[in-house]
Amino acid sequence: MNDLNESIKQHGIGRDMVENIVIDMDGVLTDFYRCRERCIYSNYPMNINDLKRDQCPLVRHAWSALRALRRAGFGIILWTGRVEAERKVTEKWLAEHDFPYDKLIMDKPRAVMYIDDFGYHFKNWDDAVQEITKRYPHVMGESLLRNYKHFKLED
Numbered sequence: 001m002n003d004l005n006e007s008i009k010q011h012g013i014g015r016d017m018v019e020n021i022v023i024d025m026d027g028v029l030t031d032f033y034r035c036r037e038r039c040i041y042s043n044y045p046m047n048i049n050d051l052k053r054d055q056c057p058l059v060r061h062a063w064s065a066l067r068a069l070r071r072a073g074f075g076i077i078l079w080t081g082r083v084e085a086e087r088k089v090t091e092k093w094l095a096e097h098d099f100p101y102d103k104l105i106m107d108k109p110r111a112v113m114y115i116d117d118f119g120y121h122f123k124n125w126d127d128a129v130q131e132i133t134k135r136y137p138h139v140m141g142e143s144l145l146r147n148y149k150h151f152k153l154e155d
C-alpha cells in the first residue's frame with residue numbers, strides 16, 4: 001500500500017481518483033507459454049530445462065499498454081504466480097524493459113480458474129485496451145486509446 005501511495009504522490013494523482021488495474025505477468029507481459037511450447041515441440045530456442053523466465057519474449061504491445069494505462073492515471077499492480085524467491089530477477093526484468101508499475105505481488109495461488117466479478121480473460125493487448133476504454137470511459141487524463149496508439153509507435 002505504501003508503494004502505491006508513494007506513487008500516487010509522485011504522479012500527483014488524487015487518492016480518490018485512482019483506478020487500479022491488477023495484471024498477471026506470465027502469458028500477459030511475458031510470452032512464457034508460447035516460448036515453452038516452442039521448446040517442447042520444436043526444441044527452439046533452447047532446451048526446456050534451460051528455459052529461464054527472463055529470456056522469454058514480451059507479449060506484443062505489453063509495454064505500450066502499461067505505459068498508456070499509467071499515463072491515463074491507472075495504478076498498476078502486478079500479481080504473479082512466481083514465488084517470492086523470484087522477486088529480484090522479476091524486478092530486474094521489469095526494470096530492463098522499462099515497465100511502469102506501482103506494486104509487485106508474488107505468490108498468486110496456482111489455480112485452474114480464477115473466478116472474479118471484475119475479471120477479464122486476456123487474449124491480446126489491443127482487445128484488452130479496447131475493453132478497458134469501454135468499461136472505464138471516465139478515467140482521467142488523456143485518452144487511454146490515444147496514448148496506447150502513441151506508445152505502439154515506439155515498441
Ligand SMILES: [Mg+2]
Pocket residue numbers: 024025026027028
Ligand atoms: Mg499467467
